[in-house]
Amino acid sequence: MNTRILDGEIISSRLDDARAYEGVRSRRIMAFLIDYLIIGLLIIPFAIVVAILGVITLGLGWMLFSILGSIVALLYVWHTMGGPNQATVGMKMMGIQLQRLDGKPVDGLLAVVHTVLFWAANVILTPLILLAPLFLERKRTVHDLLLGTVVIRADSTKS
Secondary structure, three states: OOOEEEOOEEEOOHHHOHHHHOOHHHHHHHHHHHHHHHHHHHHHHHHHHHHHHHHHOOOHHHHHHHHHHHHHHHHHHHHHOOOOOOOOHHHHHHOEEEEEOOOOOOOHHHHHHHHHHHHHHHHHHOHHHHHHHHOOHHHOOHHHHHHOEEEEEHHHHOO
């Protein structure tokens, strides 16, 4: 059992420490905005490639514009959140990271599924679903709950 004493409290797991969740909601919102700014900037060079491909293929390549944003976003999430830091660039800037409740590392596929469930929940259940962290334990969103993940402060993993 991985127990430790921190400030007089016996903590069996870093995920049981309430301090790991302080300020996570606001940091998560800011990380989302930063990440989508980065994704917007990453779309520009890919759009140039698709435009050139469209000219070469006499217009057929331009159909890729309809899925370009989604593909760039999923590749970004795969490589960042699914990487060794378990956080996107925005999440790293805000000092948070995604953790699995079973302690295993987050892989690229889980990161992509996490993102797709976020998009699907917002489309199907409206953005009001984002009020769930106000009521769920550990400030988790519905897609966190479904996948067995939680977003914590990155500084809570160091000790």
